[in-house]
Amino acid sequence: MTLYLKYRPQTTSELDLTEVREMLKNILASEKLPHAWLFSGPRGIGKTSTARILAKFVNCTGSGPAKNKPCGECDMCREITAGTAVDVMEIDAASNRGIDEIRDLREKIRLAPMKAKCKVFIVDEVHMLTAEAANALLKTLEEPPENTFFLLCTTEPDKLPTTVVSRCTRIQFKKPTIKEMTDKLGNVAVAEKIKFDKEGLEAVAKAARGSFRDAIKLFEQIWLSEGEVTEEKAARGLGMHEALGPEKFTAMIRAGKTREGLEFVEKLATHGVNLRRFTESCVEVLREELLNNYNDSSIKKSLVGQIEGLERVYEQLKTTAVPQLPLEIFVIQNGSGSEDEYIQPEVAKQKPLKNRVRDEASAAAGKYSLDDVRTKWTDIMRKVKPKNHSVEALLRSTKPMGFDGRTLKLEVFYKFHLDKLGSDKCRMIVEDAVGEVFGVGPVRLALQLGEKIKPQKEEISGEDVGEDIIRAAEAIFKVEAI
Ligand SMILES: [Zn+2]
CATH class of the missing domain: 1.10.8.60 (Helicase, Ruva Protein; domain 3)
Known part of the structure; x- marks a missing residue:
């Protein structure tokens, strides 16, 4: 038995989250127990364990005083711990969404408990129920059969109909300290x-x-x-x-590294990593990054795209014939599409390769568009930043206008930005970064002064001006210090 299963809390006092433990103790001490409960909170913090403890509490036949329930030793307690109690049903809403399962569930709800005092339904990931199933559940919650308890668990309470939520006693599980x-x-x-x-x-x-x-x-x-x-x-x-962690994988994806990404997925599969759980962790990593970067429109855009992609992978992993395939497709879709990414890092070390890269570069050029630059904008920033923070700051206040694999057209909105970015030093940094990201060798940077420079203040929203000025100031002060 894994340590996780072995040390799952079995009684109320063994619950690991202090707040949940105290709250539950209080509710259980009261006369009448609610028949519907909603446990919400992140995964892996004890929602299902708590539901099982509650199932034991209502069914424990131990002779001790009520406050010592569940005893953990009577037949019912043992059966529930072992998962063999016929009257305690655990349903994973993610995989039991079909109409047959719901019909089956309805039947089960109607029947009286066979052995235990009470029937308990533990529904995991309840937000995944189909609308039809959720409706059936709601009806049952409105007119609960006697001696029946519903313990609904979810990581995403917001996705549940409010009609369901409002009928439940809610316990929110917060991340442990x-x-x-x-x-x-x-x-x-x-x-x-x-x-x-x-x-x-x-x-x-x-x-x-x-x-x-x-x-x-x-x-x-x-x-x-x-x-x-x-x-x-x-x-x-x-x-x-x-x-083999999600941080490493998401970083590869962000850098568009197709081959490394595919090798990584292969390693996950051979190491027997649970791919759904892994995908879930990746989404968590990206979500955190998104919450830290929601003000940055270019980073935001690519993060949202990747999160949505992984959400699809998560769904596909349930039904795929080849377990690693959804992740592989995801890697390929998010890759730079160019194998030059593998040659590029060597270029810096080995001069002779440069010519070869240039040949491949001219072949690659011409097949790119403005959209490609927009998609890879974050990666370009990431390449630039370690070389020069100020140039990165300057880039933030520019707008890509065109790209064909050879020339990148950027619009800048201030004359001094034009001058600074146009300087040999800054220009080279940007040109190399873009070339590296697309694996096409150095590109040419073409700068143009944009419309915003015209003093038509009424056309510019206050927010834009404020943001731009801050960025501009930030950039220029840093650039002066180069
Ligand atoms: Zn017991």
């Missing part, structure tokens, strides 16, 4: 007699990004490969994990 996670890991380590130190556990907790499930899995991996979870061993174990 580092302390809550290290406490949990510490308990597991002590119980398993695994050598650890505080720093090691903290490193694992941080890497798990707010998921108990991931934290324990990581902890277990490190323990199995390194023998202990001390600071040093954790760092090494996490390094290995990172090599």
Whole structure:
């Protein structure tokens, strides 16, 4: 048994999230229990475990006083823990969306409990139910059969009909704190007699990004490969994990690296990584990036595109015949489409290659368009930034107007931007970056002064002016310091 399953909380007092634990204790202490519950919050933080504890609570036949429920020892408690209780049904809404399943569910709801006192339906990812199924559920929630409990779990409560939400007692699961996670890991380590130190556990907790499930899995991996979870061993174990981590993959995608991306997917498959979970983690990484960059329209655009792409992959992974195929297609669709990306990094080191690249470059040129530049704008910025922050700042206040693989036309809105970007030093940085991103060798930068320079203030919204001026000021002060 994996450590995660072994150390799943089994009673109310074992719940790892302090707030949820206290809240649940209070509700359970009251006379009448709500028949419908909604547990919402990120994945891997104990929603389903809590639902099972509740199922035990209503069915426990232990003889102790009510506050000690569930006892964890009576037949019902044991059966529910083992997942064999006939009256406690766990339904994954993501994979049981069909009309037959719903009909089946309705039947089951109508029947009286067979063995237990109460019937409990635990519906995981309830937001994935079809409209029809959600309707059936709503009807049941409106007129709940006696001795029946519905425990709905979701990572996306916003996608649920408000009519369903309003009928439930809602418990919101927040991401655990580092302390809550290290406490949990510490308990597991002590119980398993695994050598650890505080720093090691903290490193694992941080890497798990707010998921108990991931934290324990990581902890277990490190323990199995390194023998202990001390600071040093954790760092090494996490390094290995990172090599196949979502951050690494999303960075490759952002850079349009097709071949590396495909190799990465292959590695995931051979290492037996759960691809749906991996895709989910990638979406989380990109979402975080999006929330940090929502003000930047070019970054925003490409991030949204990639997130939507991965959401589709996530769906396709349920039905695909070849498990890694959806991710491979995603990599190819988001790649730069040019194999030169692999030759390009060598160019800097080996001069003779340059001619070859140039030949390939002229062949590649002409097949690109303005849209390509817009799609790759973020990548261009990323190439420019480490070379020169000021040039990147300047680029932010320009607008791409045309690109054919040889020449990039940029519109600038201030004369001093034109002068600065037009200087040999700045020009070269941009030309090399664009060439590198498209794998076409250096391109030529053509600058033109845009319309905004005309003092027609009424045509420019206040926001635009403000933003532009700030950027302009930022850029010019930095450029002066070059
Ligand atoms: Zn019991």
